[in-house]
Amino acid sequence: MTETTAETLADRVREGDLRLHELEDHADADVAAAARRLLVAESSGADVEVLGEYAFDAADADANVENMVGAVQVPLGVAGPVTINGDALSDDRYLPMATTEGALVASINRGCSVLNDAGGATARVTKTGMTRAPVFRVADVAAAEALVGWVRDNVDALRTAAEATTSHGGLVDVTPYVVGNNVYLRFRYDTKDAMGMNMATIATGEACDVIEAETDASLVALSGNLCSDKKPAAVNAVEGRGRSVSADVEIPRETVEDRLHTTPEAIVEINTRKNLVGSAKAGSLGFNAHVANAVAAMFLATGQDEAQVVEGANAITTAETTADGDLYVSVSLASLEVGTVGGGTKLPTQAAGLEILELRGGGDPAGSNADALAEAIAVGALAGELSLLAALGSRHLSSAHADLGR
Amino acid sequence: MTETTAETLADRVREGDLRLHELEDHADADVAAAARRLLVAESSGADVEVLGEYAFDAADADANVENMVGAVQVPLGVAGPVTINGDALSDDRYLPMATTEGALVASINRGCSVLNDAGGATARVTKTGMTRAPVFRVADVAAAEALVGWVRDNVDALRTAAEATTSHGGLVDVTPYVVGNNVYLRFRYDTKDAMGMNMATIATGEACDVIEAETDASLVALSGNLCSDKKPAAVNAVEGRGRSVSADVEIPRETVEDRLHTTPEAIVEINTRKNLVGSAKAGSLGFNAHVANAVAAMFLATGQDEAQVVEGANAITTAETTADGDLYVSVSLASLEVGTVGGGTKLPTQAAGLEILELRGGGDPAGSNADALAEAIAVGALAGELSLLAALGSRHLSSAHADLGR
Amino acid sequence: MTETTAETLADRVREGDLRLHELEDHADADVAAAARRLLVAESSGADVEVLGEYAFDAADADANVENMVGAVQVPLGVAGPVTINGDALSDDRYLPMATTEGALVASINRGCSVLNDAGGATARVTKTGMTRAPVFRVADVAAAEALVGWVRDNVDALRTAAEATTSHGGLVDVTPYVVGNNVYLRFRYDTKDAMGMNMATIATGEACDVIEAETDASLVALSGNLCSDKKPAAVNAVEGRGRSVSADVEIPRETVEDRLHTTPEAIVEINTRKNLVGSAKAGSLGFNAHVANAVAAMFLATGQDEAQVVEGANAITTAETTADGDLYVSVSLASLEVGTVGGGTKLPTQAAGLEILELRGGGDPAGSNADALAEAIAVGALAGELSLLAALGSRHLSSAHADLGR
C-alpha cells in the first residue's frame, strides 16, 4: 500500500481525482499543505518552500484557514516595557508588535520611554459592546414604525432568545434605525473576553427568528451594515464598537524639551493643524497621526482580526498645554475590537504575543483580559502619536534653529 | 574570550550595561532576538520560544522591524486559481491569503469558482497616485490665496525638486486646500511598482524646501492629514490614493441558481438593502460586505502595509440584474495602496506570496506589477463579495422555502 | 416738542448720539426700521424702500430680529392638495412652499398629484428628540470614565434639574461620549410642539449646574457640537435629531407609465445609480435627489429655522419594484427639526403657512402638531423625489425612444 505523500496527493489533484480543498480528507494537514505547495509552485513557477517552514501543526490552524499552503512570517518586535495605569491592567508591559514597516517599533519604543518618564500612561475603557445589525424588510413606513415599537416592547423576549445561545455574552441593548421599508436593529452585546463577532451573530440570529415568528418583518440579511463590521463607518466612530478606549499622559515640559527635543507648544500646534484641522478638511473619521500602525502591529501580534484594523483607525488624538506649561496628550479609539480568546488567539505565536502581555485566555473577572488588551493597545497608540508628533516638532524646531542661524 | 550568546547579551541588559535596542551592535541579529526573548520571557513569564522559530535571517528583517524578538506566523491559504481579465494581469492565478478568520478562504474560493464559471472577472485600474500632503502655516487668508496662486504658477519648479529625489517616481499634480492660515498641498505621484509612501514623502520634502525658500510659508508638518495615510478619510474614498481599481463580472442566471443556490434578484436586493442603504444609514465610506477581509489577507500574504487596510476598505459593491436576467456584480476599491517592491515584499514568505501571483519585484513596464496586484486583490474582493451575498441570499431562499413548506 | 420721525432718529445716529441698535428705545419699532432704511440707503446708495412694505407690526418681530430695516418677501406657492396617510395627520392638505427656485413647486405639485392617484402617501415619525450636548473638561481619561459612570448613576437627578425649567419638555436620555479629557453629554428631550432648541439649551444648562456642583468636571461650552445644530454631522444622520420621519408610496405601474411617462425599472435604476451609488462615492450623508428643496421651502413657509435645512438634508430615498411590478418609493429624513409654536411661527405670514396645513400652535395631544408637520414635509419631499426621478426617467425613455427611431 502506498503511503500518502504530498506528491501522491498532488498527483490526484492533477488527475482531477481530488479538489484542492479536499486534501485534508485524505492526508494529515501538514501533508495536505505540502501538496498544495507543490501544486501552487508548479502553476506559478514560484519557490514557495519557505511557506512550509511554519512552527505549528497545520491541523491546529484548521479553524483559521482553508486551503492552507503554509504560513506567512511577520517580524515581531517589542516596545517598552511601558507603565500602563489602566483599570484592567495596571503594571509594566512589553508591547508586542508585528510589522514590516521599518522604524515603527523604534518610534513607539521612544514614545513608551517618554511615557515612563512621565509616570506611565493612564488608560480606560469607556464603553463596551460588540454589535450585529440585521436588516428586515417590512411592508411600508407604517409597518416600520410599528416594528420599532414592537422591538421596544419586546426587548426582554429578544434578550432571552439571544442569550440562550451563549454562556458568556449578554445583550446590552437594541437600537432601531428606519429607512423606508427597511428596519435595521443594532444589537449590542457584552461578549467578555471574546472579540465576539461570532457570538453576536449567532445570538442575533436567534433573536431574528423571534422577530420573524412574531411580526410580519422578513429578515433580509443578518448583517445590514449598521453593525458595522470592517467598514469605515461613522456609526462606529460615534457610538463605538468593541471597546471604546482612551489613554493619556501629562508630560513635564522639561521632558518634552530634553527627551523629545521640541516644546509642548510645537506639539499642540502640529496636532491642531494636522490631526484636527487637516483631518477635518479631509472629511475623515480619523483625527490622528498613525494610530492604525499601533493597532495593526498589535493586532497581528496577538491574533486579532487584521481586517478590523479598519475600525481601529477611528481615533482622535488631542494635545494641549496645561496651566503649568506641561504637555497633555490623549488618544481615544472609538471602536477597538479585541479578544483574548477565540479566533487567531489560539495559534502558537499569537498566543505567545498575548502571553507577553500576560493576557492569554479569559480574564478574571470575565472581560478583564480583553479590557486590558484594549488599554495596552491604546497606550501603544498613544506612544506612537507622541513620538511622531515630537519627530515633526523637533524637525520643525531644528528648522527654526536653522532659520535663526541664517 | 567569551562567545556572545543570547544569555550573555541578556545579562548585559539586566545589568544596565546595554539597552534593549542596542543588542544588534554587539551580536548578530538572531542572537540579539534570542536575547530579547529571554528578557521578555523573564519579565512576563511567557513561553515565547515559538516566536524564535522563524524562517529568515533576522538581519534581513532589519529594515522592517526594531527590537526584534522573532516572528508571528499567520496561516496562509490559497483561493482559486481564478481567471483575471485585467489590463496588467490577464491570466489564471491562485490568490494567496494569510488570515486567522476561519471560512474566509473557503468563501472566497467559492466565489472564485463561480467567477471562473462566468469566464473570469474583469479588472481595471482607473486612477493611480500616491499622495503626501504637507501643511504650511501662512500669515492669513490673503497669504493663503497667494500661496495657492504661487503653487499653480510654480508647479514645474516643484516637480523638478521632487523628481530629483527619485529615479522612478513622477509628480502628477499638486492640489491645494485652504483652511484659514493653513495651506495643505496634496502632492500626487506615480510611484510605479512601489507603494510609494516613502518616495512620496522624500520627494515632497524637497518640494517643501523650495516653497519655504521662495515664499513666506512655514512648513508645519510634512503630512498634514490630507494625504490621508492610514485614516478613514473621504478624500481617499472620493479622489483615490494608491490605485483606484474595479472588478466586475456578469454571471448567468443558471449559474447563480445552480452554484449559489439563490437568484440574481435576491442578491441585488441584499446588496441594495445592506451594502448601499445600510451603509448609507451608517454614515459609512465603505459600501460593501467584507472587502477588508480580502484586502487584509492578501496584504499580509504579499508584504503590504497592514495598517493600509484602512484605506483598502473604502470600497463600493454594486449588483444589478441585466436585461437578460443575469447577475452583474462589481466592486470598486477607491484607495488600494500596493507595491511589489520595497517594504515587506522582500521578506521570504511575503516574496513567496508575490511569486504565487507571479508579481514579485518590478514590472515591465514599470508599475505594471503593482497594477496587476491591485487587479488581483480587486478580483479577490469581488469573489468575497459575491460569495457572502450569495450565502445571505441562499439562506434567505431556504428560509423562503421553509415558509412555503409550512 | 418735536415728533420723533425716521429722519430725526437717523439724524441722531449720524450725529453719534444714538447707535443703530438703540433706536427702538426712542421710537416705535416701525419708525426705527424706517430710520435704519434711511441710513442704510444713504450709506450704500441702495433703494431699499421696498423693504419697508412689510405686512406686520415691526414690534411683533422684536423676538425674531434686531436692527430691523424691514422684511424680505419670498414668493409662496402651494402644491397639492395631497393625501397624507400619517399618524398625526391623516387628511388632504395643501403644502405651502416659499421659494425663489422656478419649477420647484410645479415639480412637487406633479409629484403630489401622482401620490394622490396612488391613494396618497404614508408617513410616520419613527423617533423624536431635540438634543443639546455640552462639553466638559475633566482631569484625564480616568476622570472621564468616572464621569460617564456618575452620569449613568445620576440621570434622575439630571432629569429633575432639567425638567424644572420647562412645563412642556421631558428629558428622554443622556448619552456620553469621551475624547481624551473631554466628555460630551448628548441630552435628548421630548419638546412636544416646539422645535425645542431653546428649551433643550435652558434645561441642559440646569443639568450642567448639577454636574459642576457634584463632580470635578468643568463646563467648557453648553454646546460641544455633538448636538449637532446646523452642521452636516453623522451623529444626526445616524441617531436622528428633532423628528426622524419617513414617507412612502406604492404606485401602480400603469400610473408610472401614464402619468410619469417612465417605468418603475427606470426610476429604480436612476435612484440606485444617482441617489445611492453616486452619493456613496461623494462621501455624502444625503442619499436623495433634492429633499433639501422641499424642506427649505416648507421651512420658510411655516416659520422654521432656515439654517436647520442643513440637518433636513440628511435624507435617504429608496426605490424598488414590487413583486407585482409596481413602484415603491420612500424617503426618510433622519433629523427634521420642526415646531408649530415659538420662533418664527408667530409671524403673520408664517402663521398663515401653518394654518394652510391646519397646524398652527400646539397640538392635542401635545407634540402632535409638530409630528404632523414632519409628516407633511416628508410627503412633500417624497413628491419632490418622485417627480425629479420621473423627469430623469422620462428623458431617459424619450432618449431611448429616439434611439429606437434612428
Place this chain on the structure above:
Amino acid sequence: MTETTAETLADRVREGDLRLHELEDHADADVAAAARRLLVAESSGADVEVLGEYAFDAADADANVENMVGAVQVPLGVAGPVTINGDALSDDRYLPMATTEGALVASINRGCSVLNDAGGATARVTKTGMTRAPVFRVADVAAAEALVGWVRDNVDALRTAAEATTSHGGLVDVTPYVVGNNVYLRFRYDTKDAMGMNMATIATGEACDVIEAETDASLVALSGNLCSDKKPAAVNAVEGRGRSVSADVEIPRETVEDRLHTTPEAIVEINTRKNLVGSAKAGSLGFNAHVANAVAAMFLATGQDEAQVVEGANAITTAETTADGDLYVSVSLASLEVGTVGGGTKLPTQAAGLEILELRGGGDPAGSNADALAEAIAVGALAGELSLLAALGSRHLSSAHADLGR
C-alpha cells in the same frame, strides 16, 4: 362681459373647469394668486389674507414660483457696517440678514463691531467653480476605464460643446469617478456672477450629447450626485463648490478682554473642544459653531437658493493665540454657492438686499460681484463665530470668577 375676478376664477376651479396651476392663463398673476388664496382658505379654514400683502408684481415672480398664493415675509435686519478687506470687496458694508431667530443679528453685529476694532476682516476666495456631475452607464469596468481615458483625451471637444450654450460660463475641468459600470463626470465651470447651477446643467447636457454620440456610454441622469447639489457631501467639503472662501482676523488681546470679556486662551480652548474635537466625534463635515446661521440669513436677504445653505455649512473655524498673545480666528467655507444675477436676485426685496451690499447685478470684471458676495458672507460668518465663541468664553469666565468668589 364679466370681469375675471379672484372669485370667478376660484369658482371655475371649484367647478372643475380649471386646474389650480392654470389660473395665470385666464387672469393676471395677482388675481390668480388671490383666487388661490380663496381656495386654500376655503379648504383649510386658514386666514391667509396676509399672504396677499406682498410688495411686488406677482407676474415678476413668474420665474420663481408656481401656484403662487402670495409671499412669506421674513424680518430683515442689518449688522455692521463692517470693514471687509477682501480682494473683490474692500470697503465697509452693512450685512443684510433675513431671519426669524432672535439674537442672531445682534450677535453678528457685536462680532462686526469687534472686527472693526481690529481693523476689519480679511477675506479671500481661494477656489471657484460650479459643478454638475452626470452619471453614465457603461458595459463593464473595462469600458469605464476606457471612458475615463476618452474623456481625458477629448476634454476640448466637451468644452466646445459645453461652452456653446453660454456666453458667460467656461468649463474649467472634468473629473471622472468610476464605480463599477457607473462613470460620474464632475464638470466644473466658471459661471461668473451667476450661482450657475442652470448654466452648468445646460452646458453639461450638451457635453453629454457628445459623449453619447461618440462613445457607448449611456446617460442615466444629468446629475449623478457627485455634483453634489443640496446634499451634505464630502466631495463639496473637500473639493469645494461655488466659491471656497475664507475670512480671518487678528484681534488684540486687549480688545478680546475689553470688548468680549474673555481671553484669547478661552476662545481657543472652546474652539478646539467644541468646533474641532466635538465635530470630529460627531462625524461632521462642519467644524464651526453656527456658520449656517449667517449663510442662511444672508442667502435669504440676497435672493440665494435657501436649500444651498446645506453646502454653506461645510465650514471650518480655527482659533489660535499669536506669538504676541493676540487672538487669531478664521472661518473657511468650502462650498458657498452664490450669485448676484439670476434666480431670486431679481425680486425687489432681494435686489434691495444686494444693493445694500452694492453688489446687485453683474460685476466688473464678470464674477467679481459674486466673489464679493462670498467675501461678505464669509465675514458675516466670521463675526458670528467670534461672537458666539466669545459669549461661551465670557460665561466661562464669569463662572470662573464666581468660582474664585466662593
